[in-house]
Amino acid sequence: MRRNVLLGLVISSGACLLAAGAGCSDGATTPPGSGGSGGGGGASQSSSSSSSVAQSGSGGMTPGDDNVSCDTAAELFLDDPGLQDTLDPIDTDEDFYKFKGMAGQAILISTDAKPPQDEFDNTYPDLVLTVYKKEGGQWVQIAENDDPFPRSSNDSSLYTILPASQDDEYCMRVTECNVWVGGAPGCAPSADITTYDYAIGAGVIDPSAESIADEKEPNDTAAEGTPIEYAKNPDSGNYFISLQWGGFSSATDVDIWSFNVPADAVMVMGDRPVCNFDFYPGGENGSGSTATTGLIAYVTTAADPLTKLAEIDVTLGQTPSQIAVPCQLGTDYLFFMTRAAGTAAGANDFYFVNHIGTGSNPLEAAVNDDVAMPEALKPTPNGTTTSYFVDGDIDMAPMDIDYFSVDVPSGAATVSVACGGHRSGSGLRGLKVSVLGANDMPIAGGVSTETAQNDLFIQDANIPAGVTSLKLKVEAASQDPNVTSTFYRCGVHVSPPAAP
Structure with missing residues (x-):
């Protein structure tokens, strides 16, 4: 994510x-x-289906723990309140559910395990949802979700339009992140999980609901x-x-x-x-x-x-x-x-x-094209990190260049920069950011260029000792002749050393 x-x-x-x-x-x-x-x-939020998943720990039916494959899956009905179950043992269990649907139906499948007061609480399961169709008597994966998009929780939710499936049957698997990927660094340790319960439900998305529309x-x-x-x-x-x-x-x-x-x-x-x-x-x-x-x-x-x-x-x-x-x-x-x-x-x-x-973000000042007179960005406290944000325009790429300065608080050790241009729809091509230190030269690891495939992201570049201010040089290689916008937006994040 x-x-x-x-x-x-x-x-x-x-x-x-x-x-x-x-x-x-x-x-x-x-x-x-x-x-x-x-x-x-x-x-x-908007109301996107005609039913909602039952919250973990309240209401709903609980299947027996023999739903260990699509062939033995517990039955779930679209637009019903949903089912409750438990992943136990948490580091090996997989639960399967099947439902009847029709090709072309737009549906939302939701899970709930995390508590509402903290949707990223590591003492609850980090659920992963996988959906299958039946083809030639075999179950074939068609969709999957780890965290919702955009990421608001570790509870999986999946929007999909059903393809054709044999006997109009579909299957879903629910498991914990560590089981899904074998304990990869992206998963919190399963040993931290103390509550194993969750709920799952699915419903047809209602295009007549407020702020919902199908073409x-x-x-x-x-x-x-x-x-x-x-x-x-x-x-x-x-x-x-x-x-x-x-x-x-x-x-x-x-x-x-x-x-x-x-x-x-x-x-x-x-x-x-x-x-x-x-x-x-x-x-x-x-x-x-x-x-x-x-x-x-x-x-x-x-x-x-x-x-x-x-x-x-x-x-x-x-x-x-x-x-x-x-x-x-x-x-x-x-x-x-x-x-x-x-x-x-x-x-x-x-x-x-x-x-x-x-x-x-705060918009750039009118004149900031001289490295000797950069525009000072306003700091925003962000925990132990100090962040700076800006929106700007490269009006005549590649001639126009914007310069900004950010203060380096005492004890700061690294700087990270993330910017969006081309990959946010802008007509700018080859958006490039250089973090400048002493003598207005780029610091080590302090240069990144956006492409159609790759985000512009500088991660934890080391700030040279004794530096109390950094400059940002923002430029672009060209302007797409078929896209008129010239915008970019950036965030700069100055942080203390990482905890050992």
Whole structure:
């Protein structure tokens, strides 16, 4: 889930960019390690299915512990409250469930083990969910989830559209992270787990629910765009996150969505509004979508649907991309989902995407193009780390260069930098950041360049002894002639030595 951590390192707004229905609520805290702070869009969760999973430890039926394979799986019914069970022994147990469904159904499968007061409590299981279809009498994996996307908990939740399956039967496996990957460093020690109970449920996603929409064909022209829905939480007054999904009838199908972020949607404003689209990873290790290459998303104004403001190939890279383009509230825009030329159609090509309007990081000053006169960034306390955030523009790449300075607090030992440009939809190509020390020269390990496949990320570069201030040099190799936006956003994090 490295990309989700990176997003928190890049933005300061702390926007609750959580999967609809995944537990994003007022006062939700930023996941550990994300480095975010403050408040952005003030989003709340939406109700995305006609049922909800029973909470662990309350209600629901409990199957016997003979559900050890898909062939002996306990039966679960879509839209029922769900089932409760126990992973015991925690370091070997796997539980299986089967349900009846239909090809083309959009469903949400949810689990619950972590307590609501701490969704990352290591004394509870870190659940992993795997989904199978039946093909030729054999069970074949189609989708999987470790943590929800974006990462709001260690409780798995999976959005998928069911493919055809023999006898309309589907199977799910629930296990603990250490069993799933054999005790990899990404899992908390199973010896720390003291509570083994969990709950699981599944339901058909209801497109008539607030802020939920499935694409409606025909929608392949600007005039026919499916509207993205916005709705307010009556309890908080904040807007729900909007969830959209759609499919491709062919390799040349185009889905167009229309959207207009309400003028009151961004309640805690940065220096400019940002329109965000976050894409659920596909493939058998993600949502199950077979659209795993050449999935293109872009944004235009409704007034000029031929000029791209932002564009991204959702499938490039080891971590999910996003669109986070500066925009104007109360303005009509179009959001396109399409396939790259020459991409072959798969058996079950679909997508899920979250949308929300937020504020930005603090915006760069007008003049900061002289290394001798860098713009000083404002520090943000973040535990033992001091963080700095900025949004900017490279107006004429490669000529325009932006310089910033950050103070190095006493006792700080390392600096990390995460930036988004191309992989956030910007037209900038080859975004590059250099951390400059003495004599305005890059420090060791202090240079990183973004590509279509790779995030710009400098991790724990050592700060030279005696340095009390660092400079950032931000530049880009070029501007994509087909994408007009020139934005970037960065987070800089100065930290003390790691604990031994």
